[in-house]
Amino acid sequence: MQYREITAQTVGAFLVFFATRICHWAFVNAIHTWWLSPKNRSMYFKDFAAAAAKGNVDMTLIMKHHPETISETFGDESTSEFQIVEATVRPAATVLLVGNMMMHLKGGGVFQCLLSALRGCIAPFGLMMVVSTPVISGGGGCNARMRLSLPTADLNLLYIFQWVFLHFVGFACFVGPSLLWELPAAVLDLFNPPQPEAGQTWPQIPRILWYCLTSLRMVCPILMLRAAPYLFTEEAKNPNTLRAKKWYGEYCVGEFGAAVMYFNALSVFFLPGQGPYSIMDKVVIGAMLLDSFRILLFYGLWSMWVLHAWDEIDWKYECMSRTTMSHGPVMKALRTLTDRQLVFLHAVQAGQFDPTEWHVTSSPLPTWIINGALGVAQGHVRQFVIRPENYTNFLAYDFMDLQKDDLELFSEDLLAVISALPSTATLFFPFGDIYKKTVRRPFLCLSCEDFEAEIERIGVKANTDLPSCRDDEVAFDITDKVLGMEGCPAAFQTRGFCEALAEDGSMILALFGQLLNPQGYKEVERPDLGPHYEVQVRLPQRFILRTLKEQKLPEGPPCPGWEELRASLLPPELAGGSEPKKAR
Structure with a gap:
């Protein structure tokens, strides 16, 4: 018993x-x-x-x-x-x-x-x-x-x-x-x-x-x-x-x-x-x-x-350090280089997710199963991946879904990061599932002329891969088209992109999302989350549209014609036609 x-x-x-x-x-x-x-x-x-x-x-x-x-x-x-x-x-x-x-x-x-x-x-x-x-x-x-x-x-x-x-x-x-x-x-x-x-x-x-x-x-x-x-x-x-x-x-x-x-x-x-x-x-x-x-x-x-x-x-x-801020190696270094807390921005090297990001710490699934963590979807390419942080509309898919105040706060931190990375050459704003790789949050990518030098200052190992392109893609110089769009801040007519962005020009980030659909859209109206395109801002100020050949182009006849506006799919620092600057 x-x-x-x-x-x-x-x-x-x-x-x-x-x-x-x-x-x-x-x-x-x-x-x-x-x-x-x-x-x-x-x-x-x-x-x-x-x-x-x-x-x-x-x-x-x-x-x-x-x-x-x-x-x-x-x-x-x-x-x-x-x-x-x-x-x-x-x-x-x-x-x-x-x-x-x-x-x-x-x-x-x-x-x-x-x-x-x-x-x-x-x-x-x-x-x-x-x-x-x-x-x-x-x-x-x-x-x-x-x-x-x-x-x-x-x-x-x-x-x-x-x-x-x-x-x-x-x-x-x-x-x-x-x-x-x-x-x-x-x-x-x-x-x-x-x-x-x-x-x-x-x-x-x-x-x-x-x-x-x-x-x-x-x-x-x-x-x-x-x-x-x-x-x-x-x-x-x-x-x-x-x-x-x-x-x-x-x-x-x-x-x-x-x-x-x-x-x-x-x-x-x-x-x-x-x-x-x-x-x-x-x-x-x-x-x-x-x-x-x-x-x-x-x-x-x-x-x-x-x-x-x-x-x-x-x-x-x-609250700032434990609740809202990520503490990955890239963010720690950028805070030191910018002498700012960067509360409204989160950055990683492509393919190298931040283990302290809330999307990683809160996910019930391992990071390798899903691509929701910032940077995972892009693979180990020679880019930084940057997204807004601490914005009001957490259901936002693209920058056009963010409120003006949130865009302004993000732009301030983004400009600080660009200043801290002096060889910054191009900003990439993807839209649609093909170019966003099914990531359903606003983000952008950033490339540098001397990527190795910038990564060395940050203190991590640099990626070596270059972004890939598809055979059915085309690219056009749409600088005049963007500057002529209704709602484009006037500062961009006379100043470079970074200067104009600093002068109350944050709404241009939302304007990129209206390039192929000026009336805007609702998510329920586009089950494939298109249209699919990417806006490249090649500094100081040149706007490039990269998209698929079958994609409908922006409304209004360009002058000159589209064929005369053809551009390279990738900027020179990512074209792969020469050795990296450090090697040269």
Whole structure:
């Protein structure tokens, strides 16, 4: 009987650890996905861009709309955040229920069995109640008004509270047992430890580990109590960070509560009668121990330290460096060369993706499977790939989809990069799936006359490949056509491209997207995401259209004719007709 009991408890401990770990992953990933949401990005970068346009680059504005609670993070059933939590936490809660019941399986009278059953089921029950009551989409429009602190009729308030009350009950059932049940149980276990049965041994190392884990089962609930007041904080030194501070307080409480479950499960592996341990036993248990301590240190204790030092942290810098800025080798070097933070621009060498880019860190798939990371689609060619960063319309496909303020902020950083790369020769603006290689974001490429020298200053290995061309492509000099287009800034008539771009000329970037379709387009109207062409700006100012032979050319008869405007498909630095400048 004793052997079967310890076996059931061990299997239950594995289930509890696995389910808790899955829940941890889901809740942590949900907030990352919330930040990734185009809807949310558009909302918080709108405020940021508006302030930046007035000269106030306050990165903490992106925290102004941060969820106030973890439940709010995944509280909208129509979002990816909710689907992540729904698809993982609900089945994990079921596994947690089964595991908890098995882990607390002990002999005894009816009342003791009742206590064991309650101890095993109350936390999973509360977790399922929380997931089943989405705080944003649940309850209809009146609930949304309540969350925005808007006036709500008394009857509506009473009606919605019938549902909201269940969410609070679920939260209490999920968090409460760690304080009201597990803490007293850990104290009793510590002063009344299990004793080996006849014929059993309890070696010294497992005994020490059991006492350590039991002590941590006492410490973590106390830390939960210490972190709990942050859930109700009403002020922060930077008001933009108040909602995030409350969210982080709940997150900290949840991490310590999860740690109680981890250590409760792990302590089962060191009970009398568990040994002797095989090599595989030691490897598995050791990995679980290390992972549990890692989560306690780098999530629980770290978040408590952050809360304690909240008002002393320079959130403007932290938001800029951790949330919105990439830190790849090219960006680090360009920030040094330009002496600017380059908040609105992200650059890589073609084919060399930036591992710190949000598109890479947030992707559930390896980078080599998809070409969404900046630069991957272009291959290892002798170019830089540059895209706007921190713009309002995160659904933008091309530069013409960006707002004027976003184009101006991007242009300022782009001009700084061009100045820092003195041999910059050509800018490439691709449109359509063929030239963008199915990348669905605005970006451009940049080539240099002395690419090796520029890369050497940046400190990375230079690419050697040249871009390839198709047999069915043509290129035309359309400088006069571009300068004559309606909406072309007047500065381009008398100045070079970079000078004119610096003088409120950013709208020319959007104008390139209207070259073959002046009326604009909607994505639903072009399933192949055409027309397909590339505008090359060969500095100081020469505009080249590169496209397919069957592609419809810009409206209006050119003067002279199209054949007289033929140009090379690639600029001289990429034509491959001579050796690189460094070799020469």
